[in-house]
Amino acid sequence: MSEGHFPAPSSSPAAPSPASTPSAPASVNPSGFAGSHVSFGLADGLIRVARGGEWLLLANPRFMASDDDEQLYGLGFIFRRRPGEGIRQSLFLRFDVRNTPGDNWYTTTSGGFEHRGALWTGRLRGFISPHGADVVERRIEEEEVRRPDGSTDTIRRTFERLEIPLTGAEAEGGLRIPLPPFLGDLRIFGGAHYRDGPSFDAQSGWLTRTEYRPRERFSFEFAAYFNRDFTEVEYLFGVRAIFPFGTGGGGNGKSMGGEHFWFEPPPFNPRAVSGKSASARRSKEQVVGTKPPPPPPSMAPKFDGDQPSDPDLPPDTEPPDGPDLPYDPDSPDWR
Numbered sequence: 001m002s003e004g005h006f007p008a009p010s011s012s013p014a015a016p017s018p019a020s021t022p023s024a025p026a027s028v029n030p031s032g033f034a035g036s037h038v039s040f041g042l043a044d045g046l047i048r049v050a051r052g053g054e055w056l057l058l059a060n061p062r063f064m065a066s067d068d069d070e071q072l073y074g075l076g077f078i079f080r081r082r083p084g085e086g087i088r089q090s091l092f093l094r095f096d097v098r099n100t101p102g103d104n105w106y107t108t109t110s111g112g113f114e115h116r117g118a119l120w121t122g123r124l125r126g127f128i129s130p131h132g133a134d135v136v137e138r139r140i141e142e143e144e145v146r147r148p149d150g151s152t153d154t155i156r157r158t159f160e161r162l163e164i165p166l167t168g169a170e171a172e173g174g175l176r177i178p179l180p181p182f183l184g185d186l187r188i189f190g191g192a193h194y195r196d197g198p199s200f201d202a203q204s205g206w207l208t209r210t211e212y213r214p215r216e217r218f219s220f221e222f223a224a225y226f227n228r229d230f231t232e233v234e235y236l237f238g239v240r241a242i243f244p245f246g247t248g249g250g251g252n253g254k255s256m257g258g259e260h261f262w263f264e265p266p267p268f269n270p271r272a273v274s275g276k277s278a279s280a281r282r283s284k285e286q287v288v289g290t291k292p293p294p295p296p297p298s299m300a301p302k303f304d305g306d307q308p309s310d311p312d313l314p315p316d317t318e319p320p321d322g323p324d325l326p327y328d329p330d331s332p333d334w335r
Contacts, residue, residue, distance in 0.1 A: 026245050027263040033238035040066035044265040046078070055081035056262050060094060072098045080262060086118040092266050102136050106165045114266060121174045121187060129165035133198045137161035142288070150293030158284045168195030172207060184214040193225055204228055217242040240265075 029044040042064045050057040057079050064072035076094025083089060093111040100106070112125035139159045146152050172191025179186055189209040196202040205227040213219040218241050225234045244263050 028243045028245075029240065029263070029265050030243075031238055031240045033236055035236035036234050038066050038068060040064055040070075046263050046265060049077075054083070055079070058263075060092070060265065062094075062096070069101045070098060072096055078266070082261075088114075088116045088261055090114040090116075090266065100136065100163055104134055104136055104163055106131050106163070108165060112266065119176055121176075121189070122172070123189075123191075124169075124171050126169040128167050129197070131165045133162045133164045133200070135160050136163045152291040153287050154289035154291075156286055156288045158286075159281065160283070161281050164197045164200045166195045166197040166200065168193065170194075170207065172209060174209070174211075184212065186213075187211045206230070 026047040031042040047059040060076035062074040074096030078092040108129045110127035174189030177186040194204040209223040221238045
């Protein structure tokens with residue numbers, strides 16, 4: 001084969017790839033989410049730790065505050081690489097600490113993998129919480145109940161609410177919906193989820209997610225989690241923004257050629273980071289005291305005034321009246 005079949009080497013430098021590692025050292029990524037069970041604000045930071053020609057290692061500090069007075073603090077690491085044109089692969093691991101009302105603290109470790117290409121995206125996430133269920137609210141009521149034999153029982157009922165950090169996993173895949181370039185990037189996902197925990201019945205079901213990016217640095221997300229029978233649903237709607245420090249491309253998001261290619265945080269899942277764990281209620285009833293029945297009424301015979309009782313009469317009876325006598329002033333009975 002002759003050398004003419006190979007392109008001659010060019011003396012001019014190659015044009016830089018639009019998705020090569022960025023010059024920006026960090027980014028701030030604020031988000032807001034509203035859902036069927038909780039609403040919260042989220043702030044992610046992505047800080048470049050190391051980089052190569054086609055890969056980047058990022059530190060990912062996170063803070064979250066929800067409308068039910070919960071806070072989350074966490075730190076993660078993301079290894080992100082570009083194996084081909086328009087392809088991004090991310091491997092992430094993070095550790096989060098959550099504080100709930102009543103000063104209860106929980107930790108969760110989560111990790112996952114994402115493959116995002118120009119046409120399709122696949123994600124796998126898992127999360128583990130080593131904590132057991134904690135009682136975060138307790139209410140006690142007592143009631144006296146009279147029984148047929150006349151005794152009285154004191155019944156104590158204890159009502160408790162438990163906070164249950166969960167363990168579980170999710171898998172989802174999505175396709176990019178073709179749109180005119182000026183409309184940005186639209187992707188639709190489908191998948192399955194599973195979660196379990198102490199004092200919690202395991203749940204599994206289906207999930208769907210829609211991600212729309214009208215511009216490179218802004219995106220909208222909608223996620224819905226269904227049970228296996230599609231009779232219950234939990235939804236979440238969010239808005240994300242990316243603000244890198246330094247220079248960055250300003251594309252429309254379709255080519256994946258700008259800063260968001262590297263500085264986009266992983267999709268947020270409140271279950272995976274223990275942003276909202278399960279809550280359960282339980283009650284217990286027990287007899288804590290018993291009063292004996294009252295004594296029977298007195299068996300003493302009844303009489304009027306100072307009249308002595310007749311010992312020959314049965315108890316609780318009055319002496320019978322004598323016979324009616326005609327009035328006779330001369331009779332000794334009337335004197």
